[in-house]
Amino acid sequence: MAVYTQVSAELLADFLARFGVGELVSAKGIAEGVENSNYLVETTQDRFILTLYEKRVSAGDLPYFLSLLDHLAAKGLPVPPAIKDRNGNAIHELAGRPACLIRFLPGVSLSHPTPAQALAAGKAMGAMHRAVADFDGFRENSMGIATWQPLLDRCGDSLNQIAPGLHADIAFALGDLMATWPAQLDTCAIHADLFPDNVLMLGDRVTGLIDFYFACTDLRLYDLAVMHAAWSFDATGRDYDAAVGDALIEGYTRHYPLSDEERAAFDDLAAGACIRFTLSRAWDWLNTPVDALVTRKDPLAFWRRLRVYKPALAARLESLS
Numbered sequence: 001m002a003v004y005t006q007v008s009a010e011l012l013a014d015f016l017a018r019f020g021v022g023e024l025v026s027a028k029g030i031a032e033g034v035e036n037s038n039y040l041v042e043t044t045q046d047r048f049i050l051t052l053y054e055k056r057v058s059a060g061d062l063p064y065f066l067s068l069l070d071h072l073a074a075k076g077l078p079v080p081p082a083i084k085d086r087n088g089n090a091i092h093e094l095a096g097r098p099a100c101l102i103r104f105l106p107g108v109s110l111s112h113p114t115p116a117q118a119l120a121a122g123k124a125m126g127a128m129h130r131a132v133a134d135f136d137g138f139r140e141n142s143m144g145i146a147t148w149q150p151l152l153d154r155c156g157d158s159l160n161q162i163a164p165g166l167h168a169d170i171a172f173a174l175g176d177l178m179a180t181w182p183a184q185l186d187t188c189a190i191h192a193d194l195f196p197d198n199v200l201m202l203g204d205r206v207t208g209l210i211d212f213y214f215a216c217t218d219l220r221l222y223d224l225a226v227m228h229a230a231w232s233f234d235a236t237g238r239d240y241d242a243a244v245g246d247a248l249i250e251g252y253t254r255h256y257p258l259s260d261e262e263r264a265a266f267d268d269l270a271a272g273a274c275i276r277f278t279l280s281r282a283w284d285w286l287n288t289p290v291d292a293l294v295t296r297k298d299p300l301a302f303w304r305r306l307r308v309y310k311p312a313l314a315a316r317l318e319s320l321s
């Protein structure tokens with residue numbers, strides 16, 4: 001589920017009246033996603049996504065996310081801009097939460113992408129990075145490398161309930177990575193969470209890039225590394241699908257050929273992605289009650305991916321033995 005905040009039909013009808021998008025016909029809570037509350041809203045004119053922003057998205061960051069979406073949409077990228085009301089406002093408050101009415105995009109999120117779909121998605125990321133060359137918004141990465149040690153400290157020894165030795169192993173891997181992190185590479189506005197469920201497709205065609213709520217300024221190639229780590233494994237993180245991983249990189253290079261320096265740095269960046277998602281999932285794992293309605297995502301599924309990006313390091317870790 002991801003409907004944390006309920007919106008009554010009366011409230012929603014009043015809300016829609018601000019936009020001139022027709023009368024409310026139906027509204028259904030969307031089960032997918034864990035971060036925000038999402039409704040599929042149908043009016044007499046069109047379909048929309050209503051998003052109410054929950055714990056991880058701060059209202060102060062919304063202008064950055066929306067201006068990035070507007071910028072990308074203006075360049076023809078398949079992203080969903082927020083609809084402006086009659087007064088030109090896109091950011092609203094509804095049922096006590098910041099809220100936006102967002103353009104509905106066709107397509108479905110993939111659970112098992114094929115190499116052909118990965119090629120198209122890699123190309124879409126390359127096109128997105130080209131399109132932000134003249135975007136001047138800036139947002140610090142709130143889940144960037146500087147935050148991993150503090151998050152590790154906050155998780156503390158409880159990590160060892162997830163796997164024996166996990167706390168010390170993450171500390172060791174992070175220390176190793178900090179020494180070689182390629183901070184000198186190019187930066188730009190990145191998505192930072194382009195998992196398969198954030199790409200909508202019809203067949204092999206990308207119809208939507210969604211969920212920009214971790215977007216920020218960070219290493220351009222880190223975005224591709226996050227995508228590679230998210231797309232190229234089975235759900236347990238044990239089986240690596242090299243054909244999917246190679247296709248992503250191949251698609252990306254149609255827009256942005258990788259230099260030798262970037263290719264050499266890629267495994268470090270992907271190992272960083274493994275640590276970032278292990279830690280954020282571990283935090284949620286340890287802090288979400290077992291009986292909560294939200295499905296907890298397995299932190300070890302990301303930790304195990306380290307075996308592909310850092311085999312020698314992984315072989316030394318108790319939690320991966």
Ligand SMILES: Nc1ncnc2c1ncn2[C@@H]1O[C@H](COP(=O)(O)OP(=O)(O)OP(=O)(O)O)[C@@H](O)[C@H]1O
Nearest residue numbers: 002030032033034035036049080103104105210211
């Ligand atoms: N603009 C859109 N057009 C069509 N469907 C959308 C759109 N935005 C979201 N959706 C649908 O809503 C679902 C949840 O959206 P989203 O991934 O943004 O939620 P979230 O709670 O932020 O999720 P996550 O856990 O991935 O961070 C998507 O999987 C998709 O099915």
Ligand SMILES: N[C@@H](CCO)C(=O)O
Nearest residue numbers: 035193195277281297
């Ligand atoms: N994509 C993240 C969830 C946060 O958006 C994960 O799978 O851990």
